[in-house]
Amino acid sequence: MTEISGGPFVVATILKVVVFFTLLILSIALGTYMERRLAAFIQDRSGPNRVGPIGLLQVVADGLKNLLKEETWPSAAYKGFFLLAPALALIPGTILFAVIPFASPAPTRWGYVDMIVADVPIGVLYILAIASLGVYGVVMAGWSSGSKYAFLGGLRGSAQMVSYEVGLSLSLVPVLMLAGDVRVPEIVTLQQHYPGDATTLGVWLVAPLLVGTFLFYLTGLAETNRLPFDLPEAEAELVGGYHTEYSSMKFAVFMMGEYGHLITTAMLVTVFFFGGWDIPFWSGDNIRVAADGSLIGEPAWWKTLLTLIAFVIKGGLVFATFIWVRWTLPRFRYDQLMDLGWKFIIEFVTIYIIVIAVAIYALDRAGLAFGPAYAAALLGVNVVLAVLLFFLFDRGRLIRGAGREAEREARRRLLEARRQVRQQTLSHALGESARLATTADDSSEEGR
Amino acid sequence: MIEFFFFLFAAMAVLSAIFMVTQVNPVASVLYLVVTFFSLSGLFVILDAHFIAAVQVMVYAGAIMVLFLFVIMLLNLGSTELSDIRQGIGRVLAGSVSVALVAVFARLFMAGGDVDGLGGPSALDPLLESSGAVAAVAEPLFTRYLVAFEITSILLVVAIVGSVVLARRREP
Numbered sequence: 001m002t003e004i005s006g007g008p009f010v011v012a013t014i015l016k017v018v019v020f021f022t023l024l025i026l027s028i029a030l031g032t033y034m035e036r037r038l039a040a041f042i043q044d045r046s047g048p049n050r051v052g053p054i055g056l057l058q059v060v061a062d063g064l065k066n067l068l069k070e071e072t073w074p075s076a077a078y079k080g081f082f083l084l085a086p087a088l089a090l091i092p093g094t095i096l097f098a099v100i101p102f103a104s105p106a107p108t109r110w111g112y113v114d115m116i117v118a119d120v121p122i123g124v125l126y127i128l129a130i131a132s133l134g135v136y137g138v139v140m141a142g143w144s145s146g147s148k149y150a151f152l153g154g155l156r157g158s159a160q161m162v163s164y165e166v167g168l169s170l171s172l173v174p175v176l177m178l179a180g181d182v183r184v185p186e187i188v189t190l191q192q193h194y195p196g197d198a199t200t201l202g203v204w205l206v207a208p209l210l211v212g213t214f215l216f217y218l219t220g221l222a223e224t225n226r227l228p229f230d231l232p233e234a235e236a237e238l239v240g241g242y243h244t245e246y247s248s249m250k251f252a253v254f255m256m257g258e259y260g261h262l263i264t265t266a267m268l269v270t271v272f273f274f275g276g277w278d279i280p281f282w283s284g285d286n287i288r289v290a291a292d293g294s295l296i297g298e299p300a301w302w303k304t305l306l307t308l309i310a311f312v313i314k315g316g317l318v319f320a321t322f323i324w325v326r327w328t329l330p331r332f333r334y335d336q337l338m339d340l341g342w343k344f345i346i347e348f349v350t351i352y353i354i355v356i357a358v359a360i361y362a363l364d365r366a367g368l369a370f371g372p373a374y375a376a377a378l379l380g381v382n383v384v385l386a387v388l389l390f391f392l393f394d395r396g397r398l399i400r401g402a403g404r405e406a407e408r409e410a411r412r413r414l415l416e417a418r419r420q421v422r423q424q425t426l427s428h429a430l431g432e433s434a435r436l437a438t439t440a441d442d443s444s445e446e447g448r
Numbered sequence: 449m450i451e452f453f454f455f456l457f458a459a460m461a462v463l464s465a466i467f468m469v470t471q472v473n474p475v476a477s478v479l480y481l482v483v484t485f486f487s488l489s490g491l492f493v494i495l496d497a498h499f500i501a502a503v504q505v506m507v508y509a510g511a512i513m514v515l516f517l518f519v520i521m522l523l524n525l526g527s528t529e530l531s532d533i534r535q536g537i538g539r540v541l542a543g544s545v546s547v548a549l550v551a552v553f554a555r556l557f558m559a560g561g562d563v564d565g566l567g568g569p570s571a572l573d574p575l576l577e578s579s580g581a582v583a584a585v586a587e588p589l590f591t592r593y594l595v596a597f598e599i600t601s602i603l604l605v606v607a608i609v610g611s612v613v614l615a616r617r618r619e620p
Contacts, residue, residue: 081475121581125502132510136482139514143475143521155521162514182582 002294004111012113020117024097024260029059031259035323042327069248076146077245085144086246086253089137092130093261099123100267101185103277103308104287107299115304116185123184124176127268128169131223135161137257138232138242145245153241156334157225157232163341164222170349171215174356175205175272188276189288198369204275208378211385213273215349220265224258227326231334266318274314277307348389355381454494461487474520478513485509498581
């Protein structure tokens with residue numbers, strides 16, 4: 001079966017864009033609902049359950065409310081940029097999905113259709129390039145609002161996103177080293193099990209790259225400005241962060257951008273480390289595009305549907321863990337956040353890349369073919385690194401609260417201050433007594 | 449179809465570059481420059497240089513322009529008019545340099561883009577076929593031009609260290 005081409009290709013592409021974009025927007029809506037329900041579950045309350053069956057229409061009600069609210073224009077705002085910022089926040093998160101494969105290729109009368117909007121030759125680089133644009137929305141919103149809280153939130157957000165972007169990009173390098181290609185469908189194929197085929201690993205990359213998965217997850221969380229990294233909108237300090245001044249639908253667009261970003265991050269974790277649309281322990285979904293463009297395997301519509309369901313379930317579970325983390329962990333302090341990003345994650349990822357590269361080289365030299373055994377060997381390396389990582393990550397080692405160091409510093413300052421006060425009082429007292437002595441002399445002179 | 453996109457991106461690049469220079473507000477200038485980078489990236493895609501296109505967006509639009517925005521925001525240059533081209537002789541000099549550059553490009557255009565060393569529009573096709581979008585850049589960079597590449601990175605480190613040393617306040 002050959003790839004779809006010509007007129008039907010254009011029609012198929014337009015259909016894919018429309019369908020997948022609608023699904024994404026729908027899942028953003030469902031994502032907000034899921035967040036509220038899960039938060040309620042974690043906090044032992046009911047959550048939204050009045051509008052529609054089990055509260056599912058709450059999202060529609062919220063949207064309607066946002067549309068009908070009054071729009072406010074802060075008088076100090078730069079109007080054009082103020083209007084542009086929500087769009088800049090929404091667009092990068094939503095166009096990322098263009099290079100993510102959702103399901104196995106589907107057969108049609110005109111040839112097979114890849115279930116990916118655009119299979120660009122630079123897939124992963126496209127993802128990194130677009131992800132690096134997410135910061136514009138935050139910066140523009142913070143600056144154009146003309147409010148100090150929004151400005152501080154924007155500054156924090158952009159500093160955070162710029163810092164963690166490095167770690168995010170680097171944590172994907174081991175995946176690329178194993179895949180040997182930057183096209184995203186290749187990475188899914190790599191994780192599928194083809195017995196006797198030495199070009200695929202046959203194991204989800206979470207096993208051979210356990211530490212890489214954790215680092216990507218962590219930096220992805222930081223990139224989306226979620227708890228425990230939600231410093232840009234820390235409500236206790238900044239009212240609402242960079243979107244303090246926004247109201248009605250403009251605010252809702254920021255929220256949509258956040259959830260869109262979150263959902264694409266969940267999809268990326270799924271694609272890179274959890275097999276994408278691969279159904280585990282089943283070789284019926286072993287469908288891939290060969291180098292010459294022909295299709296290996298037997299595509300079928302029901303398989304496309306099944307793999308799509310598998311993808312949605314996996315992505316949904318990753319998304320659920322994002323929510324779980326949000327309602328479980330407290331927020332980092334700002335200096336802790338920066339320390340973690342610059343002084344730990346970047347260094348650790350660099351070491352990780354070197355270790356994995358050496359391991360891959362050694363395994364190749366040992367003549368071990370790609371496959372589960374290869375993955376198991378890498379897993380061994382990862383477990384050692386994971387023990388090290390979590391030892392370092394433990395409380396008080398890298399990230400400390402107002403702990404020993406700070407306490408010592410505070411005591412030093414206190415002693416210093418006391419010393420100064422003592423000296424001052426001493427000199428003051430000396431001065432005072434001298435003055436008193438002279439006045440006493442004076443008065444005695446007068447009395448004479 | 450390709451021609452349409454070429455002219456679209458080319459027009460966008462030129463127009464946004466002009467707007468970038470003529471804007472009073474520096475933030476608007478930065479955003480127009482971002483649009484220019486995007487258009488250039490589109491042109492690179494048309495030329496089959498996918499890697500350069502991605503890196504263009506990643507490095508220039510995603511990192512350097514964000515830094516520009518940062519500086520502008522922190523210095524709060526919001527609505528002041530700034531011009532670092534000096535009046536009189538400086539303007540004449542800048543103008544003549546631009547005219548010379550335009551002349552060079554015009555000459556290239558008249559020659560039909562057929563310049564020594566460039567093999568025409570589809571010169572990269574066999575390379576892209578055989579090694580993919582990234583390897584086509586990575587292979588020469590890490591084999592033939594490795595020394596130049598490493599020296600460049602040393603240069604960058606020197607620049608960073610130098611700026612830190614210059615910016616750091618002396619301990620009293």
